[in-house]
Amino acid sequence: MEKRSFMFRLFQLIGLGLLQVLILNRISLFGYVTPLFYIWMIIRFDTSMNRSAVLLWAFFLGLSIDLFSGTPGLNAASATFIAMLQPAIVKLFVQLDRHDVLIPCSATMGGRSFAGYLLLMITLHHTCYFILRSIPLGDWTVLVLKIVFSTLMTFILMIVTESVTMSSGYKR
Amino acid sequence: MRSLLDFIVKHSYVFLFFLLEILSLVLLFGFNDRQKEAFLTSANSMSGTIYEWRAGVDQFFFIRKENTRLVEENTRLREMLYEMTDSQYVDQERALSSSRVVAARVVDNSIRKDDNYLTINKGRRDGIAPGMGVYSSDGVVGVVMVTGKRYSIVLPVLNGNSSISCKKKGSDSFGFLEWSGGDPYVAQLKDMPYHSAVEIGDTIVTTGFSSVFPENVPVGTVAGVERSKNGYTLRIKVNLSCDLSDLGWVYIHTLTEDEEIEELNEQILK
Numbered sequence: 279m280e281k282r283s284f285m286f287r288l289f290q291l292i293g294l295g296l297l298q299v300l301i302l303n304r305i306s307l308f309g310y311v312t313p314l315f316y317i318w319m320i321i322r323f324d325t326s327m328n329r330s331a332v333l334l335w336a337f338f339l340g341l342s343i344d345l346f347s348g349t350p351g352l353n354a355a356s357a358t359f360i361a362m363l364q365p366a367i368v369k370l371f372v373q374l375d376r377h378d379v380l381i382p383c384s385a386t387m388g389g390r391s392f393a394g395y396l397l398l399m400i401t402l403h404h405t406c407y408f409i410l411r412s413i414p415l416g417d418w419t420v421l422v423l424k425i426v427f428s429t430l431m432t433f434i435l436m437i438v439t440e441s442v443t444m445s446s447g448y449k450r
Numbered sequence: 451m452r453s454l455l456d457f458i459v460k461h462s463y464v465f466l467f468f469l470l471e472i473l474s475l476v477l478l479f480g481f482n483d484r485q486k487e488a489f490l491t492s493a494n495s496m497s498g499t500i501y502e503w504r505a506g507v508d509q510f511f512f513i514r515k516e517n518t519r520l521v522e523e524n525t526r527l528r529e530m531l532y533e534m535t536d537s538q539y540v541d542q543e544r545a546l547s548s549s550r551v552v553a554a555r556v557v558d559n560s561i562r563k564d565d566n567y568l569t570i571n572k573g574r575r576d577g578i579a580p581g582m583g584v585y586s587s588d589g590v591v592g593v594v595m596v597t598g599k600r601y602s603i604v605l606p607v608l609n610g611n612s613s614i615s616c617k618k619k620g621s622d623s624f625g626f627l628e629w630s631g632g633d634p635y636v637a638q639l640k641d642m643p644y645h646s647a648v649e650i651g652d653t654i655v656t657t658g659f660s661s662v663f664p665e666n667v668p669v670g671t672v673a674g675v676e677r678s679k680n681g682y683t684l685r686i687k688v689n690l691s692c693d694l695s696d697l698g699w700v701y702i703h704t705l706t707e708d709e710e711i712e713e714l715n716e717q718i719l720k
Contacts, residue, residue, distance in 0.1 A: 329463035337470045351477030
């Protein structure tokens with residue numbers, strides 16, 4: 279599989295950033311549920327990427343979202359956090375040889391492994407995000423509700439996106 | 451030694467990780483309120499255009515609703531105009547000439563956070579200054595907090611730091627409207643004297659004391675009354691009349707120089 283170019287990633291960052299800031303940030307079901315779809319970019323990082331590059335991309339992705347949401351550092355911290363764990367999490371779900379290059383998706387990982395990978399990544403990210411956002415921690419039940427339902431919402435969105443891109447044969 | 455260096459080079463990303471995390475956390479927690487304001491304004495001037503673009507898309511979808519609202523408001527104003535006697539009319543004109551109202555569009559808004567802010571597309575250039583009252587056709591929205599050249603950030607009622615003096619319509623006892631998070635349609639009116647007769651369903655309006663707002667701008671209706679812990683004041687639950695999740699155009703109550711000078715004079719005389 280060929281490697282993604284710098285320009286591809288830059289456009290992906292801008293596209294996902296706009297989607298998040300212009301549309302998704304305004305969704306707030308019952309005051310709790312906000313999908314954080316922008317981490318799709320981190321989900322799709324391939325295994326051949328330099329780890330420092332992974333971290334830097336994630337950091338700037340988060341920071342650009344922060345800039346337009348009035349939350350300095352919040353998304354940057356949580357995005358960098360899962361970007362650090364991403365390579366290890368991929369290896370949890372698939373056996374990789376040293377030189378395998380793999381872009382995580384249902385075609386390369388298998389549907390069930392990919393779903394598991396997605397769920398774990400999203401849960402980690404959302405947990406980090408909502409804990410940081412609610413400091414000083416007050417109401418635990420509300421916090422847990424926010425994490426659980428937002429995770430579900432992002433998960434559903436991503437599964438839908440995955441099935442659409444799969445069926446149209448277009449790989450984002 | 452060499453292997454140590456190798457180790458460090460090979461794992462340089464770990465250092466990068468901690469560096470980036472520390473940077474983000476400093477951004478997140480190292481900011482005091484003043485720095486946060488600065489961040490908001492700089493972000494504001496940069497993202498104002500994008501916000502406006504987004505608001506434009508939104509407005510396209512809600513234009514009918516917005517129109518209906520404007521027609522309703524016009525009708526109300528016309529009724530008021532016809533009901534007025536001549537002498538009142540003159541008073542009203544004088545009142546209008548001493549203060550000026552600027553209309554602005556809300557380009558960014560949040561209601562679900564603990565500290566909400568909203569951005570409007572009028573700034574210093576249009577004569578907006580911090581401390582001016584913002585209201586919509588339905589009622590009070592908030593107070594201007596920071597102004598940029600073309601945009602301003604408003605501290606809405608739905609922010610823990612907001613406090614607006616309000617009274618029951620037609621009476622003189624007043625209290626302060628505050629919000630402590632949670633339900634974006636309900637705020638609390640505090641420090642209302644215990645003897646004031648407030649009942650569920652009463653209308654709450656602004657006092658006009660501070661000339662931030664004109665007098666009698668609607669705030670909401672009383673949803674519940676209880677005695678505060680110290681027993682001398684009332685805690686009143688207010689259903690806000692203005693739905694802050696659904697704002698299109700708002701009005702800003704700007705002071706003209708006359709009024710400002712008058713206010714300063716009063717302060718000196720005290």
